[in-house]
Amino acid sequence: MKEIRIEANGKLGPINAAEIPRYAGAATYARLPRLDQVEQADLKIVGVPFDTGVSYRPGARFGANHIRESSRLIRPYNPAVDLSPFEHIQVADAGDMAVNPFNINEAIETIQQNALDLTADGSKLLTLGGDHTIALPLLRAASERAGEPVAMLHFDAHLDTWDTYFGAEYTHGTPFRRAVEEGILDTEAISHVGTRGPLYGKRDLEDDRRFGFGIITSSDVYYQGVAEVVDKLRQRIGNRPLYISIDIDVLDPAHAPGTGTPEAGGITSRELLEIIRGLRGMNLVGADLVEVAPAYDHAEITGVAGSHVAYDLISLFADQARVAAESASGTSAE
Numbered sequence: 001m002k003e004i005r006i007e008a009n010g011k012l013g014p015i016n017a018a019e020i021p022r023y024a025g026a027a028t029y030a031r032l033p034r035l036d037q038v039e040q041a042d043l044k045i046v047g048v049p050f051d052t053g054v055s056y057r058p059g060a061r062f063g064a065n066h067i068r069e070s071s072r073l074i075r076p077y078n079p080a081v082d083l084s085p086f087e088h089i090q091v092a093d094a095g096d097m098a099v100n101p102f103n104i105n106e107a108i109e110t111i112q113q114n115a116l117d118l119t120a121d122g123s124k125l126l127t128l129g130g131d132h133t134i135a136l137p138l139l140r141a142a143s144e145r146a147g148e149p150v151a152m153l154h155f156d157a158h159l160d161t162w163d164t165y166f167g168a169e170y171t172h173g174t175p176f177r178r179a180v181e182e183g184i185l186d187t188e189a190i191s192h193v194g195t196r197g198p199l200y201g202k203r204d205l206e207d208d209r210r211f212g213f214g215i216i217t218s219s220d221v222y223y224q225g226v227a228e229v230v231d232k233l234r235q236r237i238g239n240r241p242l243y244i245s246i247d248i249d250v251l252d253p254a255h256a257p258g259t260g261t262p263e264a265g266g267i268t269s270r271e272l273l274e275i276i277r278g279l280r281g282m283n284l285v286g287a288d289l290v291e292v293a294p295a296y297d298h299a300e301i302t303g304v305a306g307s308h309v310a311y312d313l314i315s316l317f318a319d320q321a322r323v324a325a326e327s328a329s330g331t332s333a334e
């Protein structure tokens with residue numbers, strides 16, 4: 001069937017839901033064009049079907065396609081930030097990386113190389129799915145492209161700065177310790193948001209602090225509120241190149257049951273979306289959304305949350321482009 005798409009400012013947008021019912025056809029994220037359907041993309045959305053690094057329930061290898069299927073209802077205008085993101089940047093779905101499920105070291109190499117290849121033309125990357133192991137190669141690629149260690153906001157129930165599991169260095173509980181060891185993070189500007197739940201010991205927090213991480217716990221979000229949290233994060237990060245890593249388990253299991261290591265007492269999807277929206281104007285260079293495991297989901301609760309989180313991340317990228325275009329053309333950029 002012929003696709004009928006929304007087009008504006010020379011950008012090829014989603015399939016028009018007024019012409020072709022939104023439940024029809026193969027899923028791309030938000031029914032956006034595939035990368036091979038556009039001449040160029042400013043932001044590429046790519047799936048990472050990999051979950052060999054998990055310590056508990058597997059299934060995040062199916063996360064990207066679940067988020068795509070759950071994103072069919074996304075509409076083109078984002079009123080929360082007064083922006084039609086797909087009109088300001090060309091966004092395209094680049095499909096999935098082909099990652100070895102039997103060899104973690106090789107998988108990490110592939111992810112890093114694919115991320116570098118996809119951004120060689122100056123475009124940016126938002127990855128969907130996979131377990132949190134994949135943040136390490138994605139951060140390596142992001143810091144190489146930025147030409148310096150990157151700031152990071154890490155939304156997660158977990159610290160993911162543990163040392164090893166069963167002697168393994170590369171797992172979904174250890175990417176950020178490795179990243180600090182490798183010197184690819186700007187340790188003046190890294191923060192966890194939404195952490196909670198039992199730890200192995202107090203030492204986990206001491207190690208984490210030593211690496212440079214600031215912590216805003218799930219309870220801090222509750223007691224301080226979104227506005228104060230956003231303020232603190234913006235101050236800590238300033239204009240540094242910023243990578244955002246979102247583990248969907250940062251949400252309470254009521255908001256995201258479909259994940260591998262759920263912890264009670266999480267933030268709501270409203271809080272997460274509001275914090276992301278509060279980051280407008282920051283120097284975002286890349287992002288991932290990990291740990292969506294559809295086997296434990298119901299009624300696409302987690303898939304819908306993930307698809308909307310991705311939409312507000314895309315809106316941040318688009319807003320950066322809007323501001324840059326406005327200042328280039330001399331119109332005031334608010």
Ligand SMILES: N=C(N)NCCCC(=O)O
Nearest residue numbers: 055132158160172173261
């Ligand atoms: N979900 C992520 N990324 N990490 C959880 C690791 C929890 C653990 O096995 O102790």
Ligand SMILES: [Zn+2]
Nearest residue numbers: 132156160247
């Ligand atoms: Zn994690």
Ligand SMILES: [Zn+2]
Nearest residue numbers: 157158247249
């Ligand atoms: Zn987690």
